[in-house]
Each structure stands twice: as C-alpha cells, then as structure tokens.
Amino acid sequence: MGPRTRFGLAIAFTSIVFTALALAAGAATAGTLRVYEAAAGAGRIRVIVGAVNNALIDIDYAPISAEGGKLYGISEFEIEATGNLVLSPTGFACQAVPCLFSPSPFVTGKRIRVTAGNDLAGSTAATANLLTIGLTGNTGFVVLTRGEYLDGTGPGASVGAVRTPDVTLIVSVPEPGIATALAFGCGLLALATRARASSRSGSAPASRAPRGR
Numbered sequence: 001m002g003p004r005t006r007f008g009l010a011i012a013f014t015s016i017v018f019t020a021l022a023l024a025a026g027a028a029t030a031g032t033l034r035v036y037e038a039a040a041g042a043g044r045i046r047v048i049v050g051a052v053n054n055a056l057i058d059i060d061y062a063p064i065s066a067e068g069g070k071l072y073g074i075s076e077f078e079i080e081a082t083g084n085l086v087l088s089p090t091g092f093a094c095q096a097v098p099c100l101f102s103p104s105p106f107v108t109g110k111r112i113r114v115t116a117g118n119d120l121a122g123s124t125a126a127t128a129n130l131l132t133i134g135l136t137g138n139t140g141f142v143v144l145t146r147g148e149y150l151d152g153t154g155p156g157a158s159v160g161a162v163r164t165p166d167v168t169l170i171v172s173v174p175e176p177g178i179a180t181a182l183a184f185g186c187g188l189l190a191l192a193t194r195a196r197a198s199s200r201s202g203s204a205p206a207s208r209a210p211r212g213r
Helices: 003-025 174-198
Strands: 036-037 052-062 073-079 086-094 099-101 111-116 130-138 140-151 168-173
Touching: 036 168, 052 073, 052 086, 052 168, 073 086, 073 130, 086 099, 086 111, 111 130, 130 168
Parallel strands: none
Antiparallel strands: 036 052, 052 130, 073 111, 073 140, 086 130, 099 111, 140 168
16 A cells, blocks of 8 residues: 555545544534435445446435424435546436436536425435436545435424435445545444434424425
C-alpha cells in the first residue's frame, strides 16, 4: 500500500468517524426516516469493493420510520456521489409514485434530486421504492445529503411537521486495500445512527408541505 493510498485511507476513515460522532450528537430538526440501498437493508451500508461500471444501485426508504409512523411526502432528496464515482442513467428508474426528478432527463453526473409521494393519503409501508440508478467509479460514497419530508405527527397520525433527513451514507466503494478499515468506520456510523434514532425526542417544527417541482 503506497503513501497516497494510506493517506486516502486515513482521510476516509477520519471522515466516517467524525460523521458518526456528528450523528450521535444530532440536530434538533433532523428526522428518523430511513433511506438505504435495498441489497443492504435499512440501517446498513452497502459496501462494494473495487471498481464498478454501471453497477445498479436500488435506493429504498421506510415510510413507517418517519415520526408518527406515517409519511406524507418527500421533497428534493439529494443523492450525491463523492470521490471519483458518478451516477449514470444505466438502469435508471424513478420508482416512487408520483415521482419527479432533476436533472430531467437524467444524465451522468454527481447528483440527482427526487421529490416523491406528495399526497394526503400518507404511507405506513415498511419499505417503498425510491429510485434505481447506475454507479461507475472505483472510490467514493453515495450519500443522501439533504431534503425534506412531511411526517405523520398531526392529530390521529394526520399531516404533521416538515423534517430534514439525516445525512445518510448509502453505498461505499472502497479500494481493496482500505475495505477493512472502511467497513469498521461504516459500522460506527450505523451504530451512531441507531443510537440517535432511539434517543431522539422533542417538539417538531411548524407544519408545511414539501416543495413540489
């Protein structure tokens, strides 16, 4: 393992540990909605060792994990690829109903924004499809970086408050030489996320509908 690889390992590992600590501390407005890669499952991170070429990434979410056990819509969830990874239209499908995305049509790039399920029915599903997308590169992460969703904390699990999702590491693509340490860091991140979800409490911000596009 050369000096550059060791330096990259140190940076990646340190970043994950600091992210885990930040999640454990928690922001008051952040919510409990889980977003994850289907092959890994909720609360876990999919790790793909080595280079990928248009690997299919299936991103799901768990409506029942939102506050109040119900989800009324998500707005502008931004999924971003870091390092030298890029998101590609190979196998792309915006699966939520209804579903809006940008850029549209989707082309190879570093990020995509998705707005989905803006209705008054509310969903209590254990799992729901968000999108599938291609992934190409050899080092980096796929991360949910920002967005909003509308929970079910109103009277009788009706429309409640706008929440911001946790910054969530969805997929990791490490080089073979750094996979072990990276997996350990991902474990810390998952533990911090679970600890935060179990301890979070307090009042929600004022209710407002997610932004449409």
